[in-house]
Amino acid sequence: MKIDIVTIFPEYFAPLDLSLVGRARTTGLLDVDVHDLRTWTHDVHRTVDDTPYGGGAGMVMRPEPWGEALDAVAPAGARLVVPTPAGAPFTQETAYELASAEHLVFACGRYEGIDQRVLDHAATRMPVTEVSLGDYVLFGGEVAVLVILEAVVRLLPGVLGNADSLLEESHTGGLLETPVYTKPASWRGHDVPDILRSGDHGRIARWRRDQALLRTAERRPDLLAALRSDKLDKRDVTL
Numbered sequence: 001m002k003i004d005i006v007t008i009f010p011e012y013f014a015p016l017d018l019s020l021v022g023r024a025r026t027t028g029l030l031d032v033d034v035h036d037l038r039t040w041t042h043d044v045h046r047t048v049d050d051t052p053y054g055g056g057a058g059m060v061m062r063p064e065p066w067g068e069a070l071d072a073v074a075p076a077g078a079r080l081v082v083p084t085p086a087g088a089p090f091t092q093e094t095a096y097e098l099a100s101a102e103h104l105v106f107a108c109g110r111y112e113g114i115d116q117r118v119l120d121h122a123a124t125r126m127p128v129t130e131v132s133l134g135d136y137v138l139f140g141g142e143v144a145v146l147v148i149l150e151a152v153v154r155l156l157p158g159v160l161g162n163a164d165s166l167l168e169e170s171h172t173g174g175l176l177e178t179p180v181y182t183k184p185a186s187w188r189g190h191d192v193p194d195i196l197r198s199g200d201h202g203r204i205a206r207w208r209r210d211q212a213l214l215r216t217a218e219r220r221p222d223l224l225a226a227l228r229s230d231k232l233d234k235r236d237v238t239l
């Protein structure tokens, strides 16, 4: 997969050299280029923003630098992803969808956002996806791109050493993840649940599903509501 990121803060993306994303880059699974939007400014102050038409607080990112930047880094066939508070919710489903793309271009807005005409013009020649991480307000799109990029890259074949992790992914089943434990069996008076040390894999699987159901009911009743009733095991939950 090819990824281009356009931002006024390229240093935000230094972390991409770390961890699995870094390894995916060195092994050739991923080709990531980060571009400074100011490359496509032509004034002495390298201006990327201006006052909003219609008034209002803050500044808006000018269309000209963005137009030239996308002309340069987003060929036909690329998919433009734009984080914005006004975007559609970014979910695991979105991550799977983006993971199927050959070429993703991320536009990192700042200030009060990017002039809408940039997205409208881009949409005349490529798919444009405006996404939001959640109902809170960030300073810009960079941290959102880091989150989206990690969620997408971990789905690429060969990136996760143990592909089974994806299969067990709690969000794939629609429930939250079950509690996890490792050695030692007892730690500061807290013991690992006996069932996990029983070796009875059938009972362990049942216990894990029950724990996932309980957690989901407590923390994310909306996820339970989204599951069709016939998908839920009707038996009582055993502790």
Ligand SMILES: N#Cc1c(-c2ccc3ccn(Cc4ccc(CN5CCCC5)cc4)c3c2)n[nH]c1N
Residues within 6 Å of the ligand: 083, 084, 085, 087, 108, 109, 110, 111, 112, 113, 114, 131, 132, 133, 134, 135, 136, 137, 138, 139, 140, 141, 142, 144
């Ligand atoms: N994903 C995601 C995001 C973002 C996000 C993503 C990208 C940019 C680019 C700039 N900002 C800052 C900002 C701040 C407030 C507003 C709203 N204003 C009200 C009146 C006119 C605009 C617009 C932008 C961004 C924020 N925030 N939260 C998320 N889940």
